[in-house]
Amino acid sequence: MDPHSLRVMFVSSEATPFAKTGGLADVAGALPLELARLGHQVWLVIPRYGTIDGAAHGFKEWKRVTVPTSSGPIEAIIEQGVLFCSQGPPDCQVSVLAIRYDPYFGRRGLYQESGVDYPDNLERFAFFSHAVLELLVLLEQTAASSPTLLHAHDWQTALCLVYLRTLYARRPRLRGLRSLFTVHNLGYQGIFPAEDYPKTGLGPELFTPATLEFFTSLNLLKGGLVFADFLTTVSPTYSREIQTAEFGFGLEGVIKERRDRLVGIANGIDVEIWNPDTDPVLPSRYSVSDLSGKRVCKTGLQREMKLPVRDVPLLAIVSRLTAQKGLDLVADILPELMELDLQVAILGTGDPSDEARFRSLQARYPEKIGLRIGFDEGLAHRIEAGADMFLMPSRYEPCGLSQLYSLRYGTVPIVRRTGGLADTVVAYSPSAVREGRATGFIFGEATPEALLTEVLLACHVYENRSEWRSLIEAGMRTDVSWARSAQSYADLYQRIIGGRGVGVEAGTVSPK
Numbered sequence: 001m002d003p004h005s006l007r008v009m010f011v012s013s014e015a016t017p018f019a020k021t022g023g024l025a026d027v028a029g030a031l032p033l034e035l036a037r038l039g040h041q042v043w044l045v046i047p048r049y050g051t052i053d054g055a056a057h058g059f060k061e062w063k064r065v066t067v068p069t070s071s072g073p074i075e076a077i078i079e080q081g082v083l084f085c086s087q088g089p090p091d092c093q094v095s096v097l098a099i100r101y102d103p104y105f106g107r108r109g110l111y112q113e114s115g116v117d118y119p120d121n122l123e124r125f126a127f128f129s130h131a132v133l134e135l136l137v138l139l140e141q142t143a144a145s146s147p148t149l150l151h152a153h154d155w156q157t158a159l160c161l162v163y164l165r166t167l168y169a170r171r172p173r174l175r176g177l178r179s180l181f182t183v184h185n186l187g188y189q190g191i192f193p194a195e196d197y198p199k200t201g202l203g204p205e206l207f208t209p210a211t212l213e214f215f216t217s218l219n220l221l222k223g224g225l226v227f228a229d230f231l232t233t234v235s236p237t238y239s240r241e242i243q244t245a246e247f248g249f250g251l252e253g254v255i256k257e258r259r260d261r262l263v264g265i266a267n268g269i270d271v272e273i274w275n276p277d278t279d280p281v282l283p284s285r286y287s288v289s290d291l292s293g294k295r296v297c298k299t300g301l302q303r304e305m306k307l308p309v310r311d312v313p314l315l316a317i318v319s320r321l322t323a324q325k326g327l328d329l330v331a332d333i334l335p336e337l338m339e340l341d342l343q344v345a346i347l348g349t350g351d352p353s354d355e356a357r358f359r360s361l362q363a364r365y366p367e368k369i370g371l372r373i374g375f376d377e378g379l380a381h382r383i384e385a386g387a388d389m390f391l392m393p394s395r396y397e398p399c400g401l402s403q404l405y406s407l408r409y410g411t412v413p414i415v416r417r418t419g420g421l422a423d424t425v426v427a428y429s430p431s432a433v434r435e436g437r438a439t440g441f442i443f444g445e446a447t448p449e450a451l452l453t454e455v456l457l458a459c460h461v462y463e464n465r466s467e468w469r470s471l472i473e474a475g476m477r478t479d480v481s482w483a484r485s486a487q488s489y490a491d492l493y494q495r496i497i498g499g500r501g502v503g504v505e506a507g508t509v510s511p512k
């Protein structure tokens with residue numbers, strides 16, 4: 001192996017193809033493979049959820065570790081699997097280590113069931129984080145090679161970074177390990193009541209406003225922000241936004257203090273899983289040079305969503321139903337949109353009141369609205385392929401992957417100018433279309449009026465077949481792969497390991 005190759009442990013609470021609730025899984029499933037393709041050694045560590053089909057993924061027991069917890073030691077089984085690169089060097093693969101303790105993870109959901117968080121999420125993810133440290137010790141002692149960098153993601157794994165610099169700080173073998181924390185969504189911080197703090201296993205001296213205390217509660221994400229050597233977020237714009245009160249959710253001060261250690265790197269997508277030319281779940285495949293299959297996908301989608309098969313604009317949503325996504329704006333304008341000759345296909349699950357609102361709108365306009373409440377990966381692909389436009393009016397959006405899938409599938413995104421949406425979609429204007437640059441529609445204010453104006457503009461442009469074709473082609477030709485961003489991560493890892501971290505401005509390492 002190349003002497004400059006990196007050894008990285010990638011820790012995430014979800015990863016495709018094993019377990020997924022949102023974009024974090026896509027990132028954790030794709031970025032490690034892309035790093036492996038670049039010649040680096042990567043371990044991907046996830047919880048072994050009950051929903052993972054261990055036999056299908058070839059998971060086998062590898063070792064056991066004893067994890068100290070506040071209620072005594074617990075033995076965890078480490079199961080091992082492999083993710084293979086579909087391209088790249090012959091030995092290109094990622095070693096997957098799944099931490100198994102069924103009383104915590106052998107459940108139907110990842111974090112919740114029927115919209116209610118598990119009451120022991122703190123114990124579950126403190127245990128998982130602690131097990132990661134024990135796993136690092138084990139690898140140090142027994143494996144031929146072990147990580148030099150720990151890369152954790154979001155609140156569920158933030159305690160790894162705290163444990164590394166506190167409970168495990170004196171372990172000589174772990175002392176040289178560098179760390180990176182990626183924030184995918186500042187809206188989820190892992191906040192728990194102060195009285196639960198002892199469940200972390202940390203001493204009282206760490207429950208202070210400078211460390212894990214946040215307005216008298218425990219905040220795990222804050223721990224990651226404070227203790228990691230370096231921080232990233234998932235787009236350059238979001239890395240600037242989270243330093244403001246509007247997007248910082250109370251942590252803007254902490255983030256600002258560490259801004260010389262913060263970098264925004266936009267996500268890419270797995271262009272093999274998301275490829276309209278080879279996608280096995282589509283009724284017909286297509287490419288930018290022959291879009292005829294996309295029309296077949298559209299009629300297939302209309303049938304699947306029980307909509308009349310008609311040649312009218314088909315708008316789509318695939319989303320977690322949560323306030324972040326701004327779908328209340330869509331619900332607000334749907335009655336007005338229904339006066340136009342168009343259709344809307346919606347796939348989503350989440351907030352029960354959003355689900356109820358879309359259900360009642362669908363019952364009112366069954367000829368124009370197709371609705372599926374639930375999580376359905378295949379349908380998500382068929383919607384990306386069969387729709388003409390994709391709606392993402394997010395109030396905030398750290399990066400967003402769905403608009404990248406839309407670009408790749410020739411479905412024109414209509415997005416709000418925020419976070420990664422602003423970084424990845426080029427706004428329509430007659431001149432931007434003429435220059436072949438425009439890939440979608442962008443509006444500014446998070447109001448129903450602003451969204452409606454943009455949708456009306458998009459429907460108007462849709463009638464101009466050559467302009468519409470230019471939007472589709474520019475989108476499909478955009479490089480949304482991980483290649484560049486994975487290189488940015490590798491460069492950053494190199495810099496962190498080399499200790500040359502100081503002086504980096506937020507957003508300077510970006511794929512753009």
Ligand code: ADP
Nearest residue numbers: 022023319320348374375376377380400401402
């Ligand atoms: P977030 O991570 O905030 O949910 P992203 O746009 O980054 O937003 O990623 C969302 C991912 O989850 C995409 O892969 C999208 O296709 C998928 N997804 C969201 N809701 C559903 C659903 N109901 N069924 C299937 N896939 C979904």
Ligand code: GLC
Nearest residue numbers: 023024184234398399400401
């Ligand atoms: C989060 C964000 C989303 C981002 C994803 C992956 O869930 O909401 O914008 O794309 O993480 O980084």
